[in-house]
Structure formats: structure tokens, C-alpha cells
Amino acid sequence: MELRSPARTFTIRQLCQEFDCTARALRFYEDKGLISPERDGMNRVYSYKDRARLQLILRGKRVGLALSEIGEILDLYELGDGGATQNAISLAKFRDRIQALESQRLDIDLAVGVLKEACSRLEDHLRSTRPELLEQPVEAIRPRRPRPGEMRRAG
Amino acid sequence: MELRSPARTFTIRQLCQEFDCTARALRFYEDKGLISPERDGMNRVYSYKDRARLQLILRGKRVGLALSEIGEILDLYELGDGGATQNAISLAKFRDRIQALESQRLDIDLAVGVLKEACSRLEDHLRSTRPELLEQPVEAIRPRRPRPGEMRRAG
DNA sequence: AGGTGATCTTACGTGCACGTAAGCTAGACG
DNA sequence: CGTCTAGCTTACGTGCACGTAAGATCACCT
Numbered sequence: 001m002e003l004r005s006p007a008r009t010f011t012i013r014q015l016c017q018e019f020d021c022t023a024r025a026l027r028f029y030e031d032k033g034l035i036s037p038e039r040d041g042m043n044r045v046y047s048y049k050d051r052a053r054l055q056l057i058l059r060g061k062r063v064g065l066a067l068s069e070i071g072e073i074l075d076l077y078e079l080g081d082g083g084a085t086q087n088a089i090s091l092a093k094f095r096d097r098i099q100a101l102e103s104q105r106l107d108i109d110l111a112v113g114v115l116k117e118a119c120s121r122l123e124d125h126l127r128s129t130r131p132e133l134l135e136q137p138v139e140a141i142r143p144r145r146p147r148p149g150e151m152r153r154a155g
Numbered sequence: 156m157e158l159r160s161p162a163r164t165f166t167i168r169q170l171c172q173e174f175d176c177t178a179r180a181l182r183f184y185e186d187k188g189l190i191s192p193e194r195d196g197m198n199r200v201y202s203y204k205d206r207a208r209l210q211l212i213l214r215g216k217r218v219g220l221a222l223s224e225i226g227e228i229l230d231l232y233e234l235g236d237g238g239a240t241q242n243a244i245s246l247a248k249f250r251d252r253i254q255a256l257e258s259q260r261l262d263i264d265l266a267v268g269v270l271k272e273a274c275s276r277l278e279d280h281l282r283s284t285r286p287e288l289l290e291q292p293v294e295a296i297r298p299r300r301p302r303p304g305e306m307r308r309a310g
Numbered sequence: 311a312g313g314t315g316a317t318c319t320t321a322c323g324t325g326c327a328c329g330t331a332a333g334c335t336a337g338a339c340g
Numbered sequence: 341c342g343t344c345t346a347g348c349t350t351a352c353g354t355g356c357a358c359g360t361a362a363g364a365t366c367a368c369c370t
Contacts, residue, residue, distance in 0.1 A: 059262050059269075062219075062258075073273060076273050076277070077273075087288075088285065088288035088289075091274060094274050098271065101263050101270070108259060110214060111220070112253055112256050115252055115253050118231050121231065122243075130239040133243035134246075
């Protein structure tokens with residue numbers, strides 16, 4: 001079977017590796033109704049469409065959307081319909097979201113500015129004390145970031 | 156006393172109103188060592204510097220930083236010092252963070268694109284069914300977003 | 311037959327960022 | 341004088357997004 005055909009399918013592990021997340025997370029998203037992969041017996045079988053949805057989910061998460069909000073967006077793509085009032089609500093909420101995201105972009109620019117300033121300070125300070133530490137990546141100093149349970153939001 | 160002098164102080168409520176957060180949150184940040192306002196008897200008295208720190212905290216939150224990470228950045232501004240190794244770690248982490256934020260900016264642009272697309276679909280659909288709902292803001296349709304307990308992260 | 315690896319379900323546990331009473335103080339007001 | 345209003349502390353509760361066993365299934369390998 002052709003590996004890049006639109007009919008191609010994925011196992012849970014494959015998606016986890018590709019997108020750097022856990023199987024638990026995928027099952028959790030399924031629980032919340034964000035993805036609904038087919039089954040081969042008990043095993044989940046993800047289609048290209050599922051993969052695209054997952055990509056949107058993770059992208060949404062990264063910009064601070066709650067899973068529930070991501071769900072609303074995804075639902076829209078199955079749209080077909082849903083009462084017009086509901087759609088109007090969605091529209092208004094999305095417009096809100098766009099506003100929020102654009103202001104968030106500004107925040108990011110500011111934060112990057114702050115961080116670069118901070119880096120400059122640190123570089124100056126290190127240059128005059130331990131210049132050999134200047135170019136080390138994180139891994140060379142500490143093991144690996146543990147990525148705990150969290151995930152804050154950003155409304 | 157001049158209200159805009161750099162010696163001006165703020166009550167907890169004033170900051171809460173200005174930055175749209177709760178007193179509980181401010182005390183929580185204090186608990187975590189992110190702010191340390193003076194006291195007048197029992198009452199907290201926030202200086203201009205405290206206000207600036209709060210602004211940085213909230214800005215950091217909005218871009219998905221954990222409070223612990225925000226703490227590290229803030230500590231840097233008192234810098235004075237702290238072992239060179241610790242500083243090198245901070246530097247590496249900040250560089251990581253900058254990378255993450257810049258990729259997050261990209262995500263935001265993509266998300267905004269998705270949302271605008273979604274809005275277009277909705278507008279098209281509504282135009283042909285209930286055109287009078289097109290320009291309603293959220294408030295006109297639903298009460299007010301409750302903003303529950305949450306807040307996700309974005310590393 | 312036994313073992314390894316990937317998958318599953320069920321279900322309790324965790325970390326973060328607060329929310330939410332409950333009960334105490336101290337100044338301001340009529 | 342009582343009673344708001346603002347603030348405080350202590351402490352248990354909450355919502356979200358998973359983490360983490362525990363135990364079972366099935367394919368494949370040796």
C-alpha cells in the first residue's frame with residue numbers, strides 16, 4: 001500500500017512520534033470528542049483527516065485555546081449545519097478569538113523583547129566570568145525538560 | 156500626594172481593577188515569590204515597581220509561560236548575581252523560550268488564518284439564512300464569558 | 311510454549327492556577 | 341454604637357489536561 005496515498009492510515013504511535021505527544025493525550029482528545037478514529041478490532045486507526053484534526057488541535061493548544069474551544073472550531077468543519085443562532089454565536093466567538101490572538105501576538109513580540117534583553121544581560125555577565133558557558137544548549141547543562149502535567153491558557 | 160509620582164503606591168484592588176485580575180491571584184503570585192509588596196500593618200502596599208512586575212507576569216501568562224518560568228525572568232532583573240552556572244542555564248532556557256515564542260507566533264498566524272476562514276464560511280452561511288445576525292457581538296447573544304478556573308500552557 | 315511489544319480499558323493520582331467559603335481586623339460612616 | 345467596606349489568613353475545593361499504574365488482549369518472534 002502506498003505510504004503517501006490519501007487512503008493511508010496511521011497507528012497511534014506513529015502520530016505520537018510525528019507530533020511529539022503521548023497516546024494518553026490522543027485518547028483523551030477522543031474522549032472529549034475531538035477525534036474519532038476508526039477501529040480495527042480494538043485498535044485505533046487514524047486517517048489522514050484525523051491526522052489533520054490532530055494537527056489543528058495541537059496548533060490550537062500552542063496558541064492557548066482550550067480543548068473545548070478547539071472542539072467548536074473543528075465542529076465547524078463538519079458544519080453541514082447547526083441552528084443559525086448557534087452559528088451566529090460561533091461567529092461572534094471566533095471574532096473575539098481573532099482579536100485575542102492578535103493582541104497575543106503583540107504580547108509575544110513584547111515577551112521576546114524582554115527575553116532578548118534578559119539574554120543580553122546574561123551574555124554580558126557571563127562573558128566577563130565564564131565565557132566558555134556562553135554557547136551551551138540546554139541539554140549540555142541539564143538533562144531534558146520534563147514537561148509536567150500542566151498547560152495554562154491564554155484567553 | 157501626586158497620583159503619578161514614581162513614589163505612588165497602589166492598593167490590591169486598584170491593581171486588580173487596572174489589570175483585570177483578582178486579589179486572590181495577586182496573593183497567589185506573592186506566595187510563589189513573584190511579587191513582594193510592602194505592608195502597612197497587614198495591608199499590602201504595591202509600588203510602581205511591583206506594578207511593573209505584575210504587568211510582566213500577566214504578559215508572560217498570556218503568552219503561555221508558567222509562573223515558575225516568569226519567576227526566573229523576574230529574578231534576573233534583581234540579578235546582582237547567582238552562580239554563573241545557574242546563569243548559563245537561564246540563558247539556555249531563555250534562548251529556548253525565544254525559539255518557542257517565535258514558533259508560537261507562526262502558530263498564531265496560522266490559527267488566525269483558520270479562524271478567518273471559519274468566519275468566512277459562517278458569514279456566507281448566515282448571509283443566506285439569517286443576515287440580521289451577522290453583526291452581533293457576543294454580548295448581544297450570550298451573557299458574558301465566565302472564565303472558569305483554568306489556564307493552559309503552551310511550551 | 312514463552313516472551314516481547316504495541317495496543318486496549320478502567321480508574322485513581324497529579325500539577326497548576328487559582329476559586330471560594332469561613333472567620334478575624336481595622337478604618338469610615340450615619 | 342452598629343455595620344459597611346476593604347483587607348487579611350487559613351484551608352479545602354475545582355477545572356483542565358493529562359500521568360500513571362494495573363491488568364487484559366493480540367500479533368509476531370524465537
